[in-house]
Structure formats: structure tokens, C-alpha cells
Amino acid sequence: MENIINKPRVGVLALGRETFDIPYAKEILKQVCASLHSLDIDIIGDPVNLCCDKETTLKTADFLKKQDVDLLLILQITFTDASLTMDTVKTLACPTLMWSFPEPRTGGRLRLNSFCGVNLANHALSRESIKIQTIHGLPDNKNSIDQLLEVAKAAAIIKALKKMKIMVIGDHPTGFDACNYNPLLLKQYFGVQIDCEPLPDFINEVKELPDSIADAAYDRRAKDFSNLSEMDQTATRKTLKVYSGLKEKAKMQAYNGIAVRCWPDFFIDYGCAACGALALMNEDKIPCGCEADVLGVLSSLLAQQVSGDVAFNTDLVDVDSIGNTVVFWHCGQAPIQMADRDGILQATVHSNRKLPLLSEFALKPGRITLVRITQGEGKLRLMIGGGEMLKAPLPFSGTAGTARLDIDAQSYRERLISIGLEHHTTLFYGEHRPLLKKIGQLIGLETIDLTA
Known part of the structure; x- marks a missing residue:
């Protein structure tokens, strides 16, 4: 039987916290979704919706688990504590990539604090010997998008090998x-x-x-x-x-x-x-x-x-x-x-x-x-x-x-x-x-x- 290379199945979860600038966060999320849909991957889930509470997050995680995704992509749109990420990663037990986003240094309010959320989650996961991939860049950053696609392809290949x-x-x-x-x-x-x-x-x-x-x-x-x-x-x-x-x-x-x-x-x-x-x-x-x-x-x-x-x-x-x-x-x-x-x-x-x-x-x-x-x-x-x-x-x-x-x-x-x-x-x-x-x-x- 000839081996068929399938498109990567990427489950997407967008995390945010309502105490940050949610209108700006949704604008960033909209730009991310446009970039994702331009790639040769199957997007699983509803990436346009921002998960800001435990109930919504776990419901999304359960859905993605049933879809047998190759890669979990967590969009860290704003800062969140590590608990939602920990629960999601453990639920899916598949390769995980977290994407954080820079923001303008205006001298005013920190509107997203995205990277800090990834840093906090990565530390918590590392203490349980769980390794993840991360990227940091604007939604249309070519380097970030190329890295995402490479991780998605790698995850799909690993999933394919498991069935051989x-x-x-x-x-x-x-x-x-x-x-x-x-x-x-x-x-x-x-x-x-x-x-x-x-x-x-x-x-x-x-x-x-x-x-x-x-x-x-x-x-x-x-x-x-x-x-x-x-x-x-x-x-x-x-x-x-x-x-x-x-x-x-x-x-x-x-x-x-x-x-x-x-x-x-x-x-x-x-x-x-x-x-x-x-x-x-x-x-x-x-x-x-x-x-x-x-x-x-x-x-x-x-x-x-x-x-x-x-x-x-x-x-x-x-x-x-x-x-x-x-x-x-x-x-x-x-x-x-x-x-x-x-x-x-x-x-x-x-x-x-x-x-x-x-x-x-x-x-x-x-x-x-x-x-x-x-x-x-x-x-x-x-x-x-x-x-x-x-x-x-x-x-x-x-x-x-x-x-x-x-x-x-x-x-x-x-x-x-x-x-x-x-x-x-x-x-x-x-x-x-x-x-x-x-x-x-x-x-x-x-x-x-x-x-x-």
C-alpha cells in the first residue's frame, strides 16, 4: 500500500482574558485566522472565537480531541494563567504549538501581554516534562507562518507513522x-x-x-x-x-x-x-x-x-x-x-x-x-x-x-x-x-x- 501524505489537521484554540483589550485582541485574532486559512492545512475548530473562561476552553478541547488532530495550535491572544493551557494540552496529548504576539510600545497600557502568557504556560508544562513548540510574531509575519507550517507537517508525519x-x-x-x-x-x-x-x-x-x-x-x-x-x-x-x-x-x-x-x-x-x-x-x-x-x-x-x-x-x-x-x-x-x-x-x-x-x-x-x-x-x-x-x-x-x-x-x-x-x-x-x-x-x- 502506497503511503499517502495528507494535509496536516490543526486544531486551533484561541485564549484570552477579559481584563485585557478585548476589541484589540479580536482584531489580532481576525488577522491570524486570515493567515491560517491561506495555508495548505485543515483548520479544525472555531478559531474566530476567543475562549476566556474554563467552561468554553474545555468544551473546545473536548471537541478537538474527538477530531483526532495532528497538532494543537494555541493562540495566546492575551495573557492568561497556565491552568487553561495545562488542561487543554493534557486533554489532547498531541504535539502543541503556542503562538504569541508582539504589540506596539506606546508608553501606555499593555493591551495583550501575550508572550508572558506563553512563558508562564511553558514553565508549568516543563515541570511535568511536557515540551511544546512556540512562535512569536505578528499574524502576517512570514517567518512565523513558515514555522507554523513546518511544525504542522512534522506533527502530521508523526501521526502517520503511528498508524504504520x-x-x-x-x-x-x-x-x-x-x-x-x-x-x-x-x-x-x-x-x-x-x-x-x-x-x-x-x-x-x-x-x-x-x-x-x-x-x-x-x-x-x-x-x-x-x-x-x-x-x-x-x-x-x-x-x-x-x-x-x-x-x-x-x-x-x-x-x-x-x-x-x-x-x-x-x-x-x-x-x-x-x-x-x-x-x-x-x-x-x-x-x-x-x-x-x-x-x-x-x-x-x-x-x-x-x-x-x-x-x-x-x-x-x-x-x-x-x-x-x-x-x-x-x-x-x-x-x-x-x-x-x-x-x-x-x-x-x-x-x-x-x-x-x-x-x-x-x-x-x-x-x-x-x-x-x-x-x-x-x-x-x-x-x-x-x-x-x-x-x-x-x-x-x-x-x-x-x-x-x-x-x-x-x-x-x-x-x-x-x-x-x-x-x-x-x-x-x-x-x-x-x-x-x-x-x-x-x-x-x-x-x-x-x-x-
């Missing part, structure tokens, strides 16, 4: 501790559900599928790779049956991603490479990771939610400190959307096991973002990075690209080693680090930019 399911087929290979995972910890931070199936069971399921189930995938791949007919046809069709089995499992059981123990079992027990099947799944935006790497799949799901596009779970395989470049590679499972169409696109065999089916092409040039939910040093953190994928020949067989990162190659190598980063890193196109940082803040994960 990942299947793990088989155990990670011996010695690949980078691919182990703590399901309780992932549930705590991301809410993702993880199910497991023994690899022999899945291979037997695929063997029982009719050979004709691979026909559609074969035709699809033949349009991409003119040399497909040169591959071992029996092994090629087995790979495509694996793809059909993964696709059906994802569809019937609503899995958003699948982590697969790819070797040596598929080569030995079934006579084909799993890589080509994983590539097709990645192209379908149902990320599949090899070596049963659950965190790699989850990182790819996060990348897809952030970008709305495909992701590629890679190995860093070469560091050139003289030319200041690095190579990101994997056997042949990059989605074809990432291919440099000016180069060769073809089918190939696994470089070590000599069985098909794998994709082979160089990655296209362009801005890239890196992300990994990492367990380095025994703690869950979010690693990010950025750089440029260069237009360069295929550096190694399979799917790979040569990149120049935002720091020199040697420093990047030293930094990833120093934090104990796994060998897998998710790569996707575009600059997405600001949104990833905001997601890390909202879920309470330390975020490390290895290229900053």
Missing part, C-alpha cells in the same frame, strides 16, 4: 548487529507496529505461487532493461515471484514496509537474488530493506513521508579524501526513479552470488538528504546529513552514486565512526533537514547532523 506497520521476514544475518531493533522502543517513539514471519515460511509461500504471477512484473522490468532476456530466465522469474509475494503481503495485511533477510537464504534455498524484488517494492513506495534491517525500513518510511518521494537504503562503501567524494551503494535495489537516464540502465546479476535479478545504474545528480534512525552508542537518535549527488559514471556494479557532502569526506567518515552509525543510511532527493529536525524535536529524539 512493518513486516520483518527472517532474522538479520549473524554479526549484523546494526540490523537488530527494540520493538518496544520503536513503539514508544514512533508508534509503529512490527510483525514477524520466519523466512522459510515466506519462501515456501512464494514457491506455491503460480509462475504466471511474475508475468506483469517481467513486462514492467523488460521496458526498463533491454537486456532482461539475457539473464537466467528461471532465476529472474523467481525474483519477480518474490516481488509478487511481497506486494501481495503488503496489500492484504496493510504493511507499509518490509524488512527481509535477503542472504544467503534466497540464493541457497530458492535460487535467485531478492534485490530486484526489493527494488520494485521501493519503486512502489513500499520500502523494503535487506538484511532484515527494520530501522532502515523505518528510516525510509520517514524519508518518504517527508519528501513524498521514493527512498534508497544504502551502504557507504568508499571515501575519497583527495577528491572529497563518497560513494553510496547497494547491490541493486535503488528505485528506478533515482536513475541517471543519461547512463546505462540494465539488469544484472549479484556481484558475489552471480544470480539475477538486480538493477544496475548510476544515481542521478541533484541535492540529497541522508537520514538514519540510529542505535549507535546504545541510544536511539536521529542522524541526518546533506550533500549533492554528482553526475558521474557508475562507481561499482549494482546501483550506486558518487556524492559530495556538505562537509569534507574525511570529516564525514570520522563523524559517523565517532557516533557508531550503522552501515545503512537512507538517501533521498531534495533538502529536507529542517523538517527532519522538527520531527526529532517533537518526538524527543536527539538529532545529529553529520554534515553541519
